[in-house]
Amino acid sequence: MNILMEDIPYELHAMAEIIGMKNFEEIAKLYGGTTVYIPVHRKVILGERNREIVRQYNGKNVDKLRIKYGITSQQIRKILTDNGVSN
Known part of the structure; x- marks a missing residue:
């Protein structure tokens, strides 16, 4: 066809x-x-963004990550907690 x-x-x-x-x-x-x-593109890429945040987290760089990704420290901590990372 x-x-x-x-x-x-x-x-x-x-x-x-x-x-x-x-x-x-x-x-x-x-x-x-x-x-x-x-879904809107922004929602589609959230999973990858969150995995990047988890990969880049070194225990001390919440402020650096929040600036890089344009989100709050609280959001960074929630992403880490949701992914089994203690912060």
């Missing part, structure tokens, strides 16, 4: 271009007719 860009709704053209027509067809098979939530 050869699906063309003109076969899909205009508002989905950008998605089809990014993921490719074959992947778009697979998504249509799996999720066609349903509502799919795609």
Whole structure:
């Protein structure tokens, strides 16, 4: 089967271009007719940011990390605690 860009709704053209027509067809098979939530990019990258904070934490650098990541010391400590790091 050869699906063309003109076969899909205009508002989905950008998605089809990014993921490719074959992947778009697979998504249509799996999720066609349903509502799919795609989180904002900021939320998608939070897990990686938090893992980086845990990796970079040395027991003394909460202030440095809070400045680097633009969050509060309390948020840094919560990320560490949530990931099993005592601080």
